Amino acid sequence: MTTPARAPGDVLVHLRRARDHADRHYTEHLDLETLAAIAGLSRFHFQRLFKATYGRTPATYVSERRVERAQDLLRATNLTVTEVCHAVGFSSLGSFSSRFRELVGETPSDFQRRYAEAGAPRIPGCYIFQWGLAERAAPDPASQEKRAGAAGS
Known part of the structure; x- marks a missing residue:
């Protein structure tokens, strides 16, 4: 039948x-x-x-959704690009940066810098993770060093 x-x-x-x-x-x-x-x-x-x-294919749809969320986090938080990359589900910083640039037209760092220079208020990353607004990723030693260097400036 x-x-x-x-x-x-x-x-x-x-x-x-x-x-x-x-x-x-x-x-x-x-x-x-x-x-x-x-x-x-x-x-x-x-x-x-x-x-x-x-x-669009399902894979393209998911990566576009991840980049949309990354834009929100880069605009509004003080998370590093690496932390945002992992928070939105990318496992590779290189593939995240490539896909972000392909969709947005600039690198994640340039995008974040543009909003930081505009003086937009920033939400501390600890609040983002505390309230579950981003996935908690394993701490990245490079981003921790970057934060420590920025705090000392």
């Missing part, structure tokens, strides 16, 4: 479920298998339908 084909509206519900999951869990490792399982579709069918519906 074969199952009936899903109506387009029915598939949209499943795609939205996966997209909403990606929006809520963008800091976590999200792969195609996981998102397709949440949608209840095969990964290849899910990838095709997601791209046709939202105009």
Whole structure:
């Protein structure tokens, strides 16, 4: 016995479920298998339908979401670029910086510097982590040294 084909509206519900999951869990490792399982579709069918519906692949969607959140953190906090990179779910500073520049048009450091020079109020990073507004990443020795050097200036 074969199952009936899903109506387009029915598939949209499943795609939205996966997209909403990606929006809520963008800091976590999200792969195609996981998102397709949440949608209840095969990964290849899910990838095709997601791209046709939202105009981008699931991986592109997740990385764009991460960069959007990184912009918020770089604009409003005193976190280092490395801390922001890990807080939004990137595991590599190089891939974060490349993707950020590709989407925003400038490096994360330049973006952060521009807002710092404008004198916008900054939220201390300890509050961001305390209230769960960013994922707590393992302390990075380089960023700790940078903070210590900046504090001594």
